[in-house]
Amino acid sequence: MAWRVLVSKIPESKTLTPTFPSLIPNPKPNLSIFSSPFSTSFLITKTPKKYRKKRSKPDSPRTKPVQPEPTRIPHLESILQRDSYFRFLTRSKSFLSTQPNHVLRLDDAGKLNRELGFPRGRKVSRFLQRHPTIFATYRHADNKMWVGFTEFMEELLLEEKEIMNEMESDRVNKVRKLLMMSKDKRIPLSKIHHCRLLFGVPDDFRDRVAKYPEFFRIVMEDDGKRILELVKWDPLLAVSAIEREFLVDEDRVKKMFKFPVKYGKDLGLEYDEMKKLNLLNTLPMVSLYSDGWRFDLWSLEAEKYRVGVVHEFLSLTLEKRASIHHIVEFKEEFSLTRQTYQMLKKQPQTFYLAGTEMNWDVFLKDAYDEDGVLIAKDPQVVFNDRLRTYAQMQEGELGYGDDTT
Structure with missing residues (x-):
């Protein structure tokens, strides 16, 4: 019945002539003759929900600046932009430093977007290329590509380790003051480790506290969580x-x-x-x-x-x-x-x-x-500033014979 309705709408002066793409060059079919009262919207392919980008509302807390334009301090705001640009450098440096021989398979690195600080779905190689003086890739004996630090970066890591050792007493006092400020004079070690870069605390601080039994005590809770407790109150630090x-x-x-x-x-x-x-x-x-x-x-x-x-x-x-x-x-x-x-x-x-x-x-x-x-x-801040400067250089711009201290 639907076919009869469709045919009846065609003017008598026009006849239907079958056309084939192989006989007519660049065919332009007249789509109007195929119009019908039936919807074909089901043919439109829609993007699945999980792949759609979330659009924040103009006044959404996710995008709304804290400071209005008249009270904004551009220099301080730019520090956040700097952190965003160097997020990959900061996180990758921290993660790779904990790996054996400071190396990681490139295939594995591509799956560690959160740990290495690059957006999900992006290629890690693109971010490695941003900092050629810091990161290097090479083919291992297993015929797999690996990523690690350059020789220059390995030298910088040794320099940073010396800074950590020299500042150890200061970092110990920082943690003591945090404990003295806390409600029960105790803080989970995991929290201090998570915020270690904020205070300049070394990555192996959880092992170093054993050197200071007069200041700290580690308590193991039933759930396996390790808690750092204050042993002695120091009025000079208070x-x-x-x-x-x-x-x-x-x-x-x-x-x-x-x-x-x-x-x-x-x-x-x-x-x-x-x-x-x-x-x-x-x-x-x-x-x-x-x-x-x-x-x-x-x-x-x-x-x-x-x-x-x-x-x-x-x-x-x-x-x-x-x-x-x-x-x-x-x-x-x-x-x-x-x-x-x-x-x-x-x-x-x-x-x-x-x-x-x-x-x-x-x-x-x-x-x-x-x-x-x-x-x-702080000496660690000075080191971080230099590291960011080196990270923006290309291989030819970096003089390995120059004084880097």
């Missing part, structure tokens, strides 16, 4: 960066924080009494190396304590900054809340939040100059 700065410049430190407190304009107070009252809405007066976690969760004292803890945490890092992922890692140990983002946003005098609302970094503003350069650089 001094925060805020307290040290307060002794040098009291007025400047008082302007670092603001905790709005509502009170009447005319309270009839003397000057000294008003000065004490104003201290409530300035610097955190709660000791960071105390049991501040015992305060009522939403009290002013508890908020001051948490702000101070974050400030001290950042002061212990190499670059005086940390990402949301680093901070969340120690959420339980430092009694932080889910409102940490809003809490830090209220302190723009001291903290600068960069990135997006879902993936942000927090900086100590006073630790950077106007050009976004870290004022006091």
